[in-house]
Amino acid sequence: MKRNSRLSLALHTLSHMAGEPDRVRTSSDIADHAGTNPVVVRRVLGRLREAGLLTSEKGHAGGWRLARKPQEISLADVYLALDERLVASDEISEAPACSVEHALQKRVSGVLEEIEQSLVQKLSETSISEVRDA
Amino acid sequence: MKRNSRLSLALHTLSHMAGEPDRVRTSSDIADHAGTNPVVVRRVLGRLREAGLLTSEKGHAGGWRLARKPQEISLADVYLALDERLVASDEISEAPACSVEHALQKRVSGVLEEIEQSLVQKLSETSISEVRDA
């Protein structure tokens, strides 16, 4: 597919749902629209459900629905629900021998963490309904 | 290694060099400090050289040196030199059948592109010497 596909798929789907918030949609419908696979959709939307952004119902006439008003779902909610950490680097396992090196690594990590936070802040300023009406 | 290793390696190395800007360092020295491999170092630093952030010299007593004063190298310079596009999604090859879908995809891409730009803006506010002294 492409890079950032989870975030992209999630935003696409939610923005789409923001148009008709009460309509129930199946994974298959969503997958068709997004050009992907129902299982992939369920995997991604499952994360959003865990974060309280969506609800799902099994069985006949089941499917997915927004758990909140679209105006109350921000891009940061989505980003965090997916556990994305695009900027911050993962913690380093191997501690460097030199303590000066170690201190420098911590500083780099700290700076990247700050940038990550500012990214989340920026994302929190836009809702999925704003994406739809962009 | 870890996620974001190129950016992390680049920032680590440049911040380190910012301490003694005139000292020449070899790929091997840098690799030892960063816990990686000289070839990997040359690959990453090569990008920074193309972007005018570093110079390299072959032969005996060769190695790497900052091309500018550390105060004049921002994190955005590094990010852009590495061609990182952490937020923005790549363009989608397959055009969706439905034009409404297509329009929505463009809007999602557009929003992500805006976020990407604000990330670069944020990165431009910090120099590698500030990382060092953090």
Place this chain on the structure above:
DNA sequence: ATACATGTAACTTTTGTAGTTGCATTGGTC
């Protein structure tokens, strides 16, 4: 009962990238 939906596990395929090896090229030093 049946049909249709999610939930999930297991597996394959793809892709990006680190790591590695080998060698050509360059430029000091003896």
Place this chain on the structure above:
DNA sequence: GACCAATGCAACTACAAAAGTTACATGTAT
């Protein structure tokens, strides 16, 4: 000139993350 130590680069392997796929259990309207 011989030699050594550095970058530059190509080709390859190893590995991990994620998408895609298949299969099936579970739940729920009709």
